[in-house]
Amino acid sequence: xxWSNQGGGGGGGPWGSPPGGGGGPxxxxxxxxxxxxxxxxxxxxxxxxxxxxxxxxxxxGGFGSGKGVILVGVVLVGLWLASGIYRVLPDEMGxxxxxxxxxxxxxxxxxxxxxxxxxxxxxxKVTRVNRIEIGYRSASGDNRRGATADRxxxxxxxxxxxxxxIIDIDFTVFWVIKDPVEYLFRIRDPESTVKKAAExxxxxxxxxxxxxxxxxxxxxxxxxxxLSLLQTMLDAYQTGVQVTQVQLQKADPPAPVIDAFNDVxxxxxxxxxxxxxxxxxxxxxxxxxRGDAERLNQESQAYREQVxxxxxxxxxxxxxxxxxxxxAKEVVSRRMYLETMEQVLRGVNKVIVDTPAGAQGVIPxxxxxxxxxxxxxxxxxxxxxxxxxx
Numbered sequence: 313x314x315w316s317n318q319g320g321g322g323g324g325g326p327w328g329s330p331p332g333g334g335g336g337p338x339x340x341x342x343x344x345x346x347x348x349x350x351x352x353x354x355x356x357x358x359x360x361x362x363x364x365x366x367x368x369x370x371x372x373g374g375f376g377s378g379k380g381v382i383l384v385g386v387v388l389v390g391l392w393l394a395s396g397i398y399r400v401l402p403d404e405m406g407x408x409x410x411x412x413x414x415x416x417x418x419x420x421x422x423x424x425x426x427x428x429x430x431x432x433x434x435x436x437k438v439t440r441v442n443r444i445e446i447g448y449r450s451a452s453g454d455n456r457r458g459a460t461a462d463r464x465x466x467x468x469x470x471x472x473x474x475x476x477x478i479i480d481i482d483f484t485v486f487w488v489i490k491d492p493v494e495y496l497f498r499i500r501d502p503e504s505t506v507k508k509a510a511e512x513x514x515x516x517x518x519x520x521x522x523x524x525x526x527x528x529x530x531x532x533x534x535x536x537x538x539l540s541l542l543q544t545m546l547d548a549y550q551t552g553v554q555v556t557q558v559q560l561q562k563a564d565p566p567a568p569v570i571d572a573f574n575d576v577x578x579x580x581x582x583x584x585x586x587x588x589x590x591x592x593x594x595x596x597x598x599x600x601x602r603g604d605a606e607r608l609n610q611e612s613q614a615y616r617e618q619v620x621x622x623x624x625x626x627x628x629x630x631x632x633x634x635x636x637x638x639x640a641k642e643v644v645s646r647r648m649y650l651e652t653m654e655q656v657l658r659g660v661n662k663v664i665v666d667t668p669a670g671a672q673g674v675i676p677x678x679x680x681x682x683x684x685x686x687x688x689x690x691x692x693x694x695x696x697x698x699x700x701x702x
Contacts, residue, residue: 396427403439447482477523482561494552513542
């Protein structure tokens, strides 16, 4: 110890003793003999002395010997070297730095790197799918106590469409780490960068889309276009992030005007319904009218063909008759006479009188038509003729 505690002299400790003995005040301002009134303060010197004694007993050859110092140094060096052992989990990838410069990547398993401060290692999770919510915060991801429903963020969700209307869009971005080196050292806050880039990409896509398609049939197209544009932006920033999916959660008009928008939608639905009914009626009337027109056209074509064919037949027949007449005029004239009389007398009552050979003809008066009627009809005819005479 650096002081002497021998008796008889003046300074019995580092703070000295008063003249005449009796023990002076302790370093804590209390006389050493004033016990009994409270707890005694620990004696630091005694504690240090006991600790040194125990350490000497544990070390072979004594604490202050050269072998003890070497052994302690070897143990410390071993512990320092052992601190380079690390483990990379299956969903992680190790990134080893040597004096702050990237050296290599380490696959999952038990690995070793030179102890700090020579080499250090980072183990980002490269297979975990990260999720960023834009326009809202879900109840499961909200850290506020008592949150049971999604919390809307109008500053993020309200966007302007291509036809200058406002739309309220909530969407979620899913991403993974593609390049851990770029992810760790190219950007300071990867999650915030992905969020800002996703919001910017969505606003650009919505700015090129009209309101009505954005609310109805263009949702899939919006998701695809946003994912492509977002990935292009992140690659340009060298973020080392791969976007796996952009999912629209909600696409509605702003809450203050949603009732008026629903009225407009109902009016448009009615317009579409009436238009469809008109189209159905037109599709029913026009084909039938076209069918009737086609039928009349075909009938007129058939009639024309019929008339032309009959005329051509009559002309051909007349030509044939004329040619026959030119060759035998007497015979053809007689035949034509007979055929004509056949046509004329076909529907007339006739009495044929076979004149005997050498006869001069029929008697001067013979009521031939009356002979064909019955006696009653003859009497009726006679009475009518008598009445006409009177």
